[in-house]
Amino acid sequence: MSDKKKLKLVLCWHMHQPEYRDLQTGEFKLPWTYLHVIKDYVDMVAHLEAVPEAKAVVNFAPILLEQIEEYANQVNGYLHNGHSIMDPLLAALVAPAIPEDPEDRLKLVKDCMRANRDRQINRYPAFKKLVEMTEWLEQHYGSLCYVNAQFIHDVLVWYHLAWMGETVKLTDDRVKYLMEKGSNYSLHDRVEIVQIIGELLENVILRYKVLARKGQIELSLTPYAHPIMPLLLDLRATHEAMPDAPLPELNNYPGGEERVTWHLEKGVQTFKRFFDMKPKGCWPSEGSISQQTLKILSDFGFTWAASGGSVLHNSLNLPENKEPTGIHHPFKLKNTKIACFFRDDGLSDLIGFEYSKWHADNAVDDLIHHLENIAAHEPDDKVVSIIMDGENAWEYFPDNGYHFLSALYRRLASHPAIELTTFSDCLKSKAVVKPLSKLVAGSWVYGTFSTWIGAPDKNRGWDMLGDVKCAFDKALAANRLTDQQVLQAEFQLSVCEGSDWFWWFGDYNPGEAVSNFEQQFRLNLANLYRLLGEEPPAYLALSFTQGSGEPSMGGAMRPGVEH
Numbered sequence: 001m002s003d004k005k006k007l008k009l010v011l012c013w014h015m016h017q018p019e020y021r022d023l024q025t026g027e028f029k030l031p032w033t034y035l036h037v038i039k040d041y042v043d044m045v046a047h048l049e050a051v052p053e054a055k056a057v058v059n060f061a062p063i064l065l066e067q068i069e070e071y072a073n074q075v076n077g078y079l080h081n082g083h084s085i086m087d088p089l090l091a092a093l094v095a096p097a098i099p100e101d102p103e104d105r106l107k108l109v110k111d112c113m114r115a116n117r118d119r120q121i122n123r124y125p126a127f128k129k130l131v132e133m134t135e136w137l138e139q140h141y142g143s144l145c146y147v148n149a150q151f152i153h154d155v156l157v158w159y160h161l162a163w164m165g166e167t168v169k170l171t172d173d174r175v176k177y178l179m180e181k182g183s184n185y186s187l188h189d190r191v192e193i194v195q196i197i198g199e200l201l202e203n204v205i206l207r208y209k210v211l212a213r214k215g216q217i218e219l220s221l222t223p224y225a226h227p228i229m230p231l232l233l234d235l236r237a238t239h240e241a242m243p244d245a246p247l248p249e250l251n252n253y254p255g256g257e258e259r260v261t262w263h264l265e266k267g268v269q270t271f272k273r274f275f276d277m278k279p280k281g282c283w284p285s286e287g288s289i290s291q292q293t294l295k296i297l298s299d300f301g302f303t304w305a306a307s308g309g310s311v312l313h314n315s316l317n318l319p320e321n322k323e324p325t326g327i328h329h330p331f332k333l334k335n336t337k338i339a340c341f342f343r344d345d346g347l348s349d350l351i352g353f354e355y356s357k358w359h360a361d362n363a364v365d366d367l368i369h370h371l372e373n374i375a376a377h378e379p380d381d382k383v384v385s386i387i388m389d390g391e392n393a394w395e396y397f398p399d400n401g402y403h404f405l406s407a408l409y410r411r412l413a414s415h416p417a418i419e420l421t422t423f424s425d426c427l428k429s430k431a432v433v434k435p436l437s438k439l440v441a442g443s444w445v446y447g448t449f450s451t452w453i454g455a456p457d458k459n460r461g462w463d464m465l466g467d468v469k470c471a472f473d474k475a476l477a478a479n480r481l482t483d484q485q486v487l488q489a490e491f492q493l494s495v496c497e498g499s500d501w502f503w504w505f506g507d508y509n510p511g512e513a514v515s516n517f518e519q520q521f522r523l524n525l526a527n528l529y530r531l532l533g534e535e536p537p538a539y540l541a542l543s544f545t546q547g548s549g550e551p552s553m554g555g556a557m558r559p560g561v562e563h
Helices: 032-050 062-081 088-093 102-111 117-121 125-139 141-146 149-162 166-171 173-181 187-214 229-233 235-241 256-275 291-299 309-316 345-357 360-377 398-413 423-428 456-477 483-496 500-504 511-531
Strands: 007-015 056-060 217-221 304-307 331-333 339-342 383-389 418-421 434-436
Touching: 007 032, 007 360, 007 423, 032 062, 032 166, 032 187, 032 398, 056 062, 062 187, 062 256, 088 102, 088 149, 088 187, 102 125, 102 141, 102 149, 117 125, 117 398, 125 141, 125 149, 149 173, 149 187, 166 173, 166 398, 173 187, 187 217, 187 256, 217 256, 217 423, 229 235, 229 256, 229 291, 235 309, 256 291, 256 483, 291 331, 304 423, 309 339, 309 345, 339 383, 339 423, 345 360, 345 383, 345 398, 360 398, 360 418, 398 418, 456 483, 456 500, 456 511, 483 511, 500 511
Parallel strands: 007 056, 007 383, 007 418, 056 217, 304 339, 331 434
Antiparallel strands: 331 339
């Protein structure tokens, strides 16, 4: 089979965590950034390093890159100068003493239960036993004062060992030793884990940069703090895919276009600082696009963007797009210069939601079988885009997806009828780009914006964000702030505009996650009011959304198609 007959396949992994710091104190309120570094970002780059013939696109949210850098600096500062680590969980790992207050002790050990029960806890008998003891303590609160330091130190060590990437567990002798030791961990052992974590934080971004320089991966970016650009531009874009959705009281987000430009400029500037290159492509936050969004990305100089398959399906159903056409192509919207690729939702969701339950070889067989069918039954010049969260799926797979990802890259890289490639390389090799007369605004989740707007709690969040933006605009118009204060306020505002807070608002999500993200959102807004020299409104002291749901995968991922 000649090269030009090969099916082009792009694997695009999106790496993203929101800003978890209280920007006024510098404290990380949740540990997910460093935990995903040591588990997922290092494993994902190691799989690519192991198969040099494989290719992929890796997309980073710029605000994540900055947090990784901040963690690396803090761990370095602790190890070399004895500086404090501003993450309570990581600091507790090397604290010489345990908390005095029984309530604080319970919180600490309970925080070490936030891991996948089957894949991360029950896999290790020593950790499983400690977790079962913790559950007993929850039921027997009075016994907490008898808990000794060794118990808490061992729980902390096992939690961090369970979150270590599989490639680290297989190659780092220090990690192997600590896992074999099993219990009675000393302060020396705990400091050693922080050293390992420090090395992983220090090197992870550089490892991706090296692969990009070799041409093995293409690096792309999301707007700076991961906002939903179409909604910042026009809240009524919601109605294009959901005509009957209730909207917030806020008519439109004030100065939305200016804010979108800010996130893009700041994103590119941050990306260039870390990778010494300008990105060619942009995965808009959550694959959210609209006609106006694509026009702005095109004018900004990006050569490609990508979105969800449901967005394309909704658009192809419009009478303006009469020409029958397949989904496995990039498209170019009228009056723009940017090519837009669309995710194959079915194949992406198989990896995200199904294959974790399969034997790795059978899962890879099945995926390749689907791809061979596409190659056989559709015309030439196809591009299949598998676009996925690069971090949250793997904890549901045995051994953090090690066997699945190893087999996936190895077998795809050597397949005679499939060519692993990147979005930019597709365009360079003159992949057929189809015309699109009109686009229905939406995201990769169901092709709508329902995850971020249209429900009472989500709409309330938009009204609260609109209030603080009006206060921000007034403060700037009145010239009340110094240049330094303006920069701080702009940064704090960008964090408030991130999509993640809205993702978690709603009772269909788990209670703890809703509470954590809702509290952080209110804290972010209150911090911005204070930066503007204003007293935060009283409503920011009150919770406005609760969760009690049990969505699949804990709610951290959603399928592309509503089932």
